[in-house]
Amino acid sequence: xxxxxxxxxxxxxxxxxxxxxxxxxxxxxxxxxxxxxxxxxxxxxxxxxxxxxxxxxxxxxxxxxxxxxxxxxxxxxxxxxxxxxxxxxxxxxxxxxxxxxxxxxxxxxxxxxxxxxxxxxxxxxxxxxxxxxxxxxxxxxxxxxxxxxxxxxxxxxxxxxxxxxxxxxxxxxxxxxxxxxxxxxxxxxxxxxxxxxxxxxxxxxxxxxxxxxxxxxxxxxxxxxxxxxxxxxxxxxxxxxxxxxxxxxxxxxxxxxxxxxxxxxxxxxxxxxxxxxxxxxxxxxxxxxxxxxxxxxxxxxxxxxxxxxxxxxxxxxxxxxxxxxxxxxxxxxxxxxxxxxxxxxxxxxxxxxxxxxxxxxxxxxxxxxxxxxxxxxxxxxxxxxxxxxxxxxxxxxxxxxxxxxxxxxxxxxxxxxxxxxxxxxxxxxxxxxxxxxxxxxxxxxxxxxxxxxxxxxxxxxxxxxxxxxxxxxxxxxxxxxxxxxxxxxxxxxxxxxxxxxxxxxxxxxxxxxxxxxxxxxxxxxxxxxxxxxxxxxxxxxxxxxxxxxxxxxxxxxxxxxxxxxxxxxxxxxxxxxxxxxxxxxxxxxxxxxxxxxxxxxxxxxxxxxxxxxxxxxxxxxxxxxxxxxxxxxxxxxxxxxxxxx
Amino acid sequence: xxxxxxxxxxxxxxxxxxxxxxxxxxxxxxxxxxxxxxxxxxxxxxxxxxxxxxxxxxxxxxxxxxxxxxxxxxxxxxxxxxxxxxxxxxxxxxxxxxxxxxxxxxxxxxxxxxxxxxxxxxxxxxxxxxxxxxxxxxxxxxxxxxxxxxxxxxxxxxxxxxxxxxxxxxxxxxxxxxxxxxxxxxxxxxxxxxxxxxxxxxxxxxxx
Numbered sequence: 092x093x094x095x096x097x098x099x100x101x102x103x104x105x106x107x108x109x110x111x112x113x114x115x116x117x118x119x120x121x122x123x124x125x126x127x128x129x130x131x132x133x134x135x136x137x138x139x140x141x142x143x144x145x146x147x148x149x150x151x152x153x154x155x156x157x158x159x160x161x162x163x164x165x166x167x168x169x170x171x172x173x174x175x176x177x178x179x180x181x182x183x184x185x186x187x188x189x190x191x192x193x194x195x196x197x198x199x200x201x202x203x204x205x206x207x208x209x210x211x212x213x214x215x216x217x218x219x220x221x222x223x224x225x226x227x228x229x230x231x232x233x234x235x236x237x238x239x240x241x242x243x244x245x246x247x248x249x250x251x252x253x254x255x256x257x258x259x260x261x262x263x264x265x266x267x268x269x270x271x272x273x274x275x276x277x278x279x280x281x282x283x284x285x286x287x288x289x290x291x292x293x294x295x296x297x298x299x300x301x302x303x304x305x306x307x308x309x310x311x312x313x314x315x316x317x318x319x320x321x322x323x324x325x326x327x328x329x330x331x332x333x334x335x336x337x338x339x340x341x342x343x344x345x346x347x348x349x350x351x352x353x354x355x356x357x358x359x360x361x362x363x364x365x366x367x368x369x370x371x372x373x374x375x376x377x378x379x380x381x382x383x384x385x386x387x388x389x390x391x392x393x394x395x396x397x398x399x400x401x402x403x404x405x406x407x408x409x410x411x412x413x414x415x416x417x418x419x420x421x422x423x424x425x426x427x428x429x430x431x432x433x434x435x436x437x438x439x440x441x442x443x444x445x446x447x448x449x450x451x452x453x454x455x456x457x458x459x460x461x462x463x464x465x466x467x468x469x470x471x472x473x474x475x476x477x478x479x480x481x482x483x484x485x486x487x488x489x490x491x492x493x494x495x496x497x498x499x500x501x502x503x504x505x506x507x508x509x510x511x512x513x514x515x516x517x518x519x520x521x522x523x524x525x526x527x528x529x530x531x532x533x534x535x536x537x538x539x540x541x542x543x544x545x546x547x548x549x550x551x552x553x554x555x556x557x558x559x560x561x562x563x564x565x566x567x568x569x570x571x572x573x574x575x576x577x578x579x580x581x582x583x584x585x586x587x588x589x590x591x592x593x594x595x596x597x598x599x600x601x602x603x604x605x606x607x608x609x610x611x612x613x614x615x616x617x618x619x620x621x622x623x624x625x626x627x628x629x630x631x632x633x634x635x636x637x638x639x640x641x642x643x644x645x646x647x648x649x650x651x652x653x654x655x656x657x658x659x660x661x662x663x664x665x666x667x668x669x670x671x672x673x674x675x676x677x678x679x680x681x682x683x684x685x686x687x688x689x690x691x692x693x694x695x696x697x698x699x700x701x702x703x704x705x706x707x708x709x710x711x712x713x714x715x716x717x718x719x720x721x722x723x724x725x726x727x728x729x730x731x732x733x734x735x736x
Numbered sequence: 737x738x739x740x741x742x743x744x745x746x747x748x749x750x751x752x753x754x755x756x757x758x759x760x761x762x763x764x765x766x767x768x769x770x771x772x773x774x775x776x777x778x779x780x781x782x783x784x785x786x787x788x789x790x791x792x793x794x795x796x797x798x799x800x801x802x803x804x805x806x807x808x809x810x811x812x813x814x815x816x817x818x819x820x821x822x823x824x825x826x827x828x829x830x831x832x833x834x835x836x837x838x839x840x841x842x843x844x845x846x847x848x849x850x851x852x853x854x855x856x857x858x859x860x861x862x863x864x865x866x867x868x869x870x871x872x873x874x875x876x877x878x879x880x881x882x883x884x885x886x887x888x889x890x891x892x893x894x895x896x897x898x899x900x901x902x903x904x905x906x907x908x909x910x911x912x913x914x915x916x917x918x919x920x921x922x923x924x925x926x927x928x929x930x931x932x933x934x935x936x937x938x939x940x941x942x943x944x
Contacts, residue, residue, distance in 0.1 A: 480811040481789040484820040496818045496847035
């Protein structure tokens with residue numbers, strides 16, 4: 092509705108169509124009587140809200156954009172209505188003004204909307220939000236975000252604070268915490284108890300059955316002499332143990348066998364100490380210390396027991412106990428010394444021993460056995476044989492309790508008690524070890540010295556502490572299958588050697604080395620003669636005579652000589668062998684009479700057949716004979732004398 | 737004959753003058769388990785040993801006032817084991833500082849004809865009871881935890897009723913006369929059992 096053109100008078104009148112009120116049955120319509128002017132005006136005036144100001148035109152325009160055309164149509168109608176009555180309704184001026192302004196606004200709005208719809212003259216583009224326009228909600232968002240972030244940050248900071256504090260605490264209280272964990276570890280391996288405010292431990296073997304009076308208590312102390320500023324050393328341990336002063340250092344028991352020491356004043360020296368074994372990596376220093384102290388205690392107990400027995404037990408040759416050494420004589424000319432070597436660690440042994448002991452002087456087996464025997468004794472005291480039934484009876488072996496009711500005599504009672512103490516057992520073991528090593532040495536020296544016949548020794552793997560056995564075979568090289576008649580089983584005991592021969596003889600040899608050697612030499616010489624016997628069977632020769640112990644000829648200092656005579660298959664030749672351990676072997680060959688030239692011709696023998704008999708003997712230069720050993724030579728000889736078919 | 741070799745086991749019965757050091761206490765039945773655990777830890781490491789004994793107390797009434805008392809005990813769990821005859825003398829009234837009850841003690845193992853023998857000698861059985869429980873040892877110390885039961889029908893050990901709702905705990909050592917070192921060890925051992933059971937010197941005369 093542009094106001095640029097000339098004013099066009101537009102008159103509008105309302106349609107005269109009246110509203111139908113009623114339609115009668117005969118088709119007559121009854122109209123509603125139209126409103127009179129005043130009624131109409133009143134109706135319109137009622138519509139106006141006088142409470143609203145002119146600002147509310149915009150809202151009013153916004154709220155009712157739907158019917159702009161209707162409004163537009165009605166406006167001029169109302170405008171005309173009000174213009175008509177203007178002079179008489181002067182108080183309606185404000186109403187008229189408001190209406191006019193609202194009309195204007197509405198028209199503008201209608202224009203804008205139509206333009207926007209057509210998009211020909213104007214296009215709507217999104218306009219960046221004026222920050223000042225949305226100021227209020229954004230600030231609120233910012234503030235709320237800031238607050239929430241601040242709360243989150245505060246929480247995180249608090250957490251970080253706590254963590255850093257605990258880490259700092261860790262650094263500070265590392266020793267405190269470590270001490271407890273170390274204490275737990277210590278407790279898992281050693282017996283601890285709390286007395287007052289001290290922590291004491293027990294490293295003795297009492298709970299394992301020992302009756303040694305040493306208390307063996309150690310004390311656990313906190314290691315506080317540490318500088319916080321300096322870096323902690325690698326082997327730092329928060330826990331320290333204090334062991335009794337007499338158990339410090341390390342100890343071992345040295346058992347050795349020597350030739351009788353000529354100088355008795357040399358006794359009682361502390362032997363040179365062997366180097367200490369390095370502790371395994373990963374073991375705590377307190378563990379190493381406690382183990383070493385426990386070992387010292389056990390060695391002391393062993394030595395105390397040995398020395399007590401050495402003094403109390405009466406034996407043929409008394410044992411000497413000097414300071415830390417016990418000396419006894421297992422065999423004449425031999426000396427067994429058991430000494431407790433205890434070194435406190437720091438100060439070296441000032442006294443230099445006169446000669447350096449041989450490295451294999453120390454019999455480690457016996458030291459180990461001593462430890463084992465002691466532990467066995469401990470176990471015995473813990474066995475339930477000792478427990479009394481009925482309960483009021485005193486402790487003691489149950490067989491001892493039978494002594495009263497069964498009326499044992501003194502011999503039986505002494506049988507019940509332990510017959511052997513620790514010292515006796517160890518001496519017996521030492522004797523056996525010595526005897527065994529000497530037997531081996533004898534056999535080896537013989538084997539290396541004598542090549543023909545050969546001597547072999549097969550030692551059994553499984554031995555007892557008091558008994559070992561070896562099988563000795565005497566053979567000739569190359570003829571092992573034929574000549575195997577000498578096989579000896581030697582059972583080496585504590586003081587004697589028992590020999591069982593293949594043919595069933597049992598011979599007991601004493602501990603003297605010479606006896607065994609002589610016996611073996613005599614067996615070797617017998618072997619040669621036996622070998623000839625076996626060889627004769629193989630070669631087809633006949634054994635005419637055989638004797639293991641010949642009573643003729645010179646007397647041998649070792650054993651007896653043996654002799655054999657074999658004849659060839661056709662009887663023409665005969666070989667006689669005499670072999671002695673000292674005199675060696677002598678081989679004689681008997682020729683038939685026809686071959687010998689020395690025989691005087693006599694006319695007593697007239698028939699020629701007597702010439703086939705065997706005649707004189709001739710000795711064989713055995714050493715010049717070809718052949719690498721006796722049996723080989725013998726075989727060659729036999730072969731030479733066997734006639735060709 | 738040479739002297740027999742020394743055995744390191746405690747020598748018993750060698751002399752007639754053995755002294756018994758004794759401490760006694762009691763625990764209620766409910767506390768038995770914890771006491772046994774404690775003892776198992778403190779004492780020597782052996783399999784726990786239970787026992788069931790039948791004890792007869794014989795009296796010889798002489799013309800004088802005090803009757804002579806002998807205790808004969810046999811094991812119900814090991815019927816073939818010899819009987820045990822025990823004489824306990826009067827408690828020594830030594831110094832009051834000694835922590836344990838000390839009295840002379842003679843122990844003899846006898847054959848199974850002991851009750852008849854005692855009857856023939858003139859002793860009369862005063863009372864009998866059955867004791868069942870556990871026995872522990874620690875070195876030379878003996879700890880006996882026993883439940884005493886009254887015998888209802890004389891001679892019948894099957895039919896018993898407990899005398900009380902608690903167990904008797906006894907700590908005892910047998911030493912030759914003259915040695916007095918054991919009372920300290922006993923006291924320290926009793927200290928270790930302290931909260932569970934109080935072992936103390938109980939003078940039997942005061943309770944007569």
